[in-house]
Amino acid sequence: MDDIVDDTPFWSVLEFTYSDRSTDSEFVMMCHQHRFIVRLSVEQFITSPQLRERYLFFLDVAEHFELDGYTVDDFYDWVAEPMLPIFRELSPRNHIGSTLDEFLFPETQVHVVFADGDSMVAEEQQEAEDIPQVKVFLKDGTAAYLKLIDPGDKSILLHEIETYRKIHDVHLGKTLRISRLIGLVQAIDDEDVVIYGLLLTYLDCGHMTLLCAVQLETPTNLRTRWATQVSDTLARLHDAGIVWGDAKADNILVDQHDNAWIIDFGRGYTEGWVEPGLAGTREGDLQALDRIIEFIRTAEGPTSL
Structure with a gap:
């Protein structure tokens, strides 16, 4: 009997967020140096009561960390299943020689997972995606958001930095509910300083807008x-x-x-x-x-x- 070859590509979940006010959830996945933003909501499973209940169950698993022998890792596997055909189409890349740009700005696709009958499918969304924000910790343990900047948006970047400078200079009270600039993420590229991101106030909001x-x-x-x-x-x-x-x-x-x-x-x-x-x-x-x-x-x- 021939050996069964597992052609499942390696993938990982970098970030998982969900709302306790709605049934929306979002996964940030990586596969072969490509980033995938995968979005789900209960409305996307309205055609399949079975998948709808399964999705709601996994949200409960995420809320309780473990439920009926299932963990959040099982939720990850369930969401990744319709993404596997897309992952398999990617060619593995050699990590040697990767640039900082490739690390900070990987090729990104946005997909919505929904029910097609009793099967789950993933469909790519074509609209432009906002530059992501990533939670980081500074040396003193302070949490901050790293807002990555597209290198081509220099004028927008300078305008935003100038606005944050004005906010600092006019001494607006710390109780005013606005984001503030903590610092910059920089690198030297061919003797020029390149700004890759802004370190902003961390707000404990669970990505809730x-x-x-x-x-x-x-x-x-x-x-x-x-x-x-x-x-x-x-x-x-x-x-x-x-x-x-x-x-x-x-x-x-x-x-x-x-x-x-x-x-x-x-x-x-x-x-x-x-x-x-x-x-x-x-x-x-x-x-x-x-x-x-x-x-x-x-x-x-x-x-x-």
């Missing part, structure tokens, strides 16, 4: 709290002469104590929140604020411009 936090069942007192916090924070920034920039619900984090934090002071705008002509201005911030508050109030996305 306001866009995800607001649900139809969200109580009125929380809606009012978030709307007030965002409005007051933006008013204090404007009083100090600082423009938010890419103002939108996705750039507001909700921490474990249900407080709303404004993040991301890079230059830019997102369609549906700010008109292009108002991008990067106080007026654009206020336009986005109106849409954010309306979103909080109704639990619906921003109206189209």
Whole structure:
């Protein structure tokens, strides 16, 4: 009898996050120096009650670490199963000679896993993905977010650093709920200093943005709290002469104590929140604020411009 050859490629899970307010989860996987962001939610299994229940069970496993003899590793294997055909198409790469760029900015694909009948399939999403943020620890044990920067976004990087410098110089109180710059991650490339990332305030939010936090069942007192916090924070920034920039619900984090934090002071705008002509201005911030508050109030996305 011929030996059975296992052609399963080596893969690993770098990060796994899920929400205790919804059924969304996200896995960051690596295989042959390629990064895969894999997203799931219970709505994606509506056509298969069996897979839906299995997914909900594994979320319980993640919550309790171990349940009925299953661990989170079994959850990883279950999610990876529909990704294996994609992993097998990748050619192994020799790690020798890998550059810092390849390590920090691996080729990345975003996939959604959903039910097709009683089978699970993975489908690639084509929309652009935001530069990721990674939790790191500094020498003194302080936690920070490392926001990796695309080397081609030099003007955006300089603008963001300048905004953080202004925030530091005007001595805004430490209680103001905004992200702050702790330091830079740099390397020397052909005698030039290259900035690869920003070290930012670590916020214990479990990757929960306001866009995800607001649900139809969200109580009125929380809606009012978030709307007030965002409005007051933006008013204090404007009083100090600082423009938010890419103002939108996705750039507001909700921490474990249900407080709303404004993040991301890079230059830019997102369609549906700010008109292009108002991008990067106080007026654009206020336009986005109106849409954010309306979103909080109704639990619906921003109206189209």
